[in-house]
Every structure is written in structure tokens, then in C-alpha cells.
Amino acid sequence: MKRDRLTPELDELLWAAAETDDPEVWADFERRYPKMRASLATRRAMIEAFRKARPRAVEALRDRYNPPQRAPVSPWRRLAVVPLAGLLLVGLAFGAYVITERLTAPKQEPENSAGPGPGPDQMEPPTVVPDGPPIQFAPDSTRGIQPDTGEPSLPPGTAPRPTYINPGSISIDLPATGTTLLQALELIANQGRVSITVMPGVQDVPLDFGAANPDAILTLPADEMLLLIERVAPIRLLDNGPEGYLVLPIDRVTNVEPPAGSEAEPAEGGPAAVDPNGP
Amino acid sequence: MTVSAAEPARLNLDEDACLVRRFLAGDAGAFDRIYARYRDKVYVIAKGILLDPDDAADAVQEAFALIFRNLPRFHQRSRLGTWIFRIAVNTSIQVSRKLKHKGRDVGIEAAMDRAVPEPDEATEADMKIHQALAQLKPADRAVLALFYWEDLSLDEIGEALSCGGNAAKTRLYRARERFRELFESPEETP
Structure with missing residues (x-):
């Protein structure tokens, strides 16, 4: 069956008229394009049938659906774990550094305590x-x-001779x-x-x-x-x-x-x- | 005082944002609410793409599993509904590809058999609709489902399909033309 070729504009207008539910639009289209009355009726019937063919939800869907027990964690919340883990690692590294530093540092405090004397602020007035x-x-x-007076030792019984010493x-x-x-x-x-x-x-x-x-x-x-x-x-x-x-x-x-x-x-x-x- | 027409939509958006915040805060019940709000819409999209009710239900389950895992990455640069629809479309198309690799989606006849509604409910128009849909590509079915079944705008469709509004308009035009050709030529289908 040979069909009349419609211009794209008229074809689009025909679809628009067929898809509407307004009878005035149909009547206006038929007045302007009387030869397209049959085409409009065919398309209206097709669209109406297509719309009526919309599937209905089935009860079987309820049996298939398993509601989730726990909502998944947002990826942004997961990303928030990254800086927290970083802080934890930094804290662990700093603690390890402090412990290592204390264990490996030379024992200076005992040497200082055994030094020549107290510091200036520790000296007694x-x-x-x-x-x-x-x-x-x-x-x-x-x-x-x-x-040391330089005097020689005298024999016993001998009195020392008096001397004047400045x-x-x-x-x-x-x-x-x-x-x-x-x-x-x-x-x-x-x-x-x-x-x-x-x-x-x-x-x-x-x-x-x-x-x-x-x-x-x-x-x-x-x-x-x-x-x-x-x-x-x-x-x-x-x-x-x-x-x-x-x-x-x-x-x-x-x-x-x-x-x-x-x-x-x-x-x-x-x-x-x-x-x-x-x- | 007048209430604008956009008021309900804004309220829904705020409710979605509130649900997202509650979910990110650890309230698992918020996701139940999100699921209840969008379950049917996601199923409609999945059904429109996959045509098979069971495959669509599987796709819904898989899509909401993805939504549950990726909701913390949703930064509300778009509407929650549009974001969910994008996941639904992508998941359904991936499921369609998997089924194709498994040999379940190779033939049009098989697709039409799965697309045909229940006999007691089926009308002639329904049969034609599903037969035409079965011959479309999953991406075309996705555009039609979003536009005619979920009433999304072209910009929203573009966002759901990871393309712009103009690209969505082009896709819709092509998909609609293919569908019309198939719909108006029932005698060509077996």
C-alpha cells in the first residue's frame, strides 16, 4: 500500500493533534487538513490503545522485594575516615618517635647532677x-x-730565741x-x-x-x-x-x-x- | 492566595529529597518508601522494554538493588525519579542483552508470545500494540514507554536515556514512526 509522504512539519503537527485529548484541537486540525482526517483518527486510536496498554504492577513484585536491613554508608562518610586514620597514624608515629628519642638519648641529667656545682640559679646566697x-x-x-717560719727545730730543753716577724x-x-x-x-x-x-x-x-x-x-x-x-x-x-x-x-x-x-x-x-x- | 500548578510537583520533589536524606542518615525505612513510590513506574518501564512480566520483575529487583547501592552517590543534581528511571532503562536493556545472549530474545515470535497479554483481557488493539512493540528495539520501546506511559517530557527522557532533549525528540520520532508502521501493517506480521 502506497502512503502519502507528509512533510515533517505536517507530520509533527499530526502527532501533536493525535496525542492531545482536546476535541477542539482535533476539530481544528480536521478543518484545516480535511484529507488528514483518516490519518488523525488512526493515530489517535493507536495512541489511545498504546496508553491503555500500560502494564499494571503485579503483586509478585512484593514477594521479590527484600527490604534492606541497613542503609549503606555514604561515600562522604567513608572519606571522612581517611583524615581520621591519618591523624591516628601521625599520633602513633609521634609517640614512637618520643619513645625512641627517650630510649636512645644520652643520660645527661645524672652527669649534670654530678657536675662541679649547682647552677647560678641554684647557688645558695x-x-x-x-x-x-x-x-x-x-x-x-x-x-x-x-x-712555715723557717725556724730550725731546737733540741729538747732549749728555749727558743724570741724573734720579731713582720x-x-x-x-x-x-x-x-x-x-x-x-x-x-x-x-x-x-x-x-x-x-x-x-x-x-x-x-x-x-x-x-x-x-x-x-x-x-x-x-x-x-x-x-x-x-x-x-x-x-x-x-x-x-x-x-x-x-x-x-x-x-x-x-x-x-x-x-x-x-x-x-x-x-x-x-x-x-x-x-x-x-x-x-x- | 493562589496555588500554582507546579506546587504538587515541588512537594513531591521535596519529599524525594527528604527520603534521600533520611536514607543517607541510616533510616532504612526511607528506602521502603522510595521503593513504594517508584516500584510500579520502574516495572512499567521494564515491562515495556522486556515485554515479559517475569523478566520485568527481575529487572525491577535488580534496578532497586542498584538504586540501594548507589543512592549515596545521588547528589540531587537531577530529580530522584529521573535518576531512578535511568537506572531502570539501563538495567532493563542490560537484562534484554543477557536474555539475547542466552537465546531467549532471538526471535520475534517468541517476543510476541511473551508480549501478548492474558487472553481474557486481550483486545484486538492490545494484540496489535504488543505485537508491534515486540518488533521494536529495546531502546525504542524504552522511549515510547517513558513518553506515553510515564508522561515524561523530552528533557526528562533525554536525562533518563543519558542524552539531550533534542536527541530524545529524534529518538521518539523514529521510534514512533517505526511503531506506527508496524501497528498499521498488521497483515505483514505472522
């Missing part, structure tokens, strides 16, 4: 001579280092480090056979003579040794004549009138360089 009677360092043959001329051996002010004064008093009176308020500070060799021994006459100590310690040294030397704290010097003709004038400038191996 220097003791201060309390108010009250002053400390008297007098030459005593039973205390301290006995001075106390300031006796050499004093004093360690360059590790000695405090009071220890040094006591040592000078014993070795130099001079009397030293320490007034209240004098701080028993460690003496630092600036020696390059910490094991050096300073050897000086007693009076020079006292002058050297006066330069490095906060004290004022006063020559008290036959009574020996008077040691005052430096903040009380202004209240003390130095005796006339005192030889112990305050030294100007810093301490002189001391040769620990010198005389």
Missing part, C-alpha cells in the same frame, strides 16, 4: 655575718695551716678558686699571724681572682693578699694598727671614719691582673 659581736680571726697555731711580710698561699671570703680571711689570719676582725654585715662571697688556671695557688704577702681581696670582695679593709685589720661591709664604710694615717686607702679601678703562678 652568700652568708652574711650576723649582727652582734664581730668575728675575730686571730693567729692560732692549732687552727689552719701552720705557717706579719705583713709572711707569704700566704691561697687557692685561686673555691674559697670564700671568710675562709680566705681565716687562712690569712692563721698563716700571716695577723688579727682580722670581721664586722657584722660582711657577705661571705666566693672569691674570684680571675685566674686563668682554676687550680692555681696565689702566693702573696699577707698585707698584699688582703688588699687583693678588698678589690674583688664587697669589703673595706681598715688597718687597725696593733689590733690587726678590720673588715667592714662596703655599704657601712661611709659611717666609719678611717683612722688617721691608714695605709689601706680604697683602691681605684678594677682588680689588678694576678699571675697565679707569680710570687
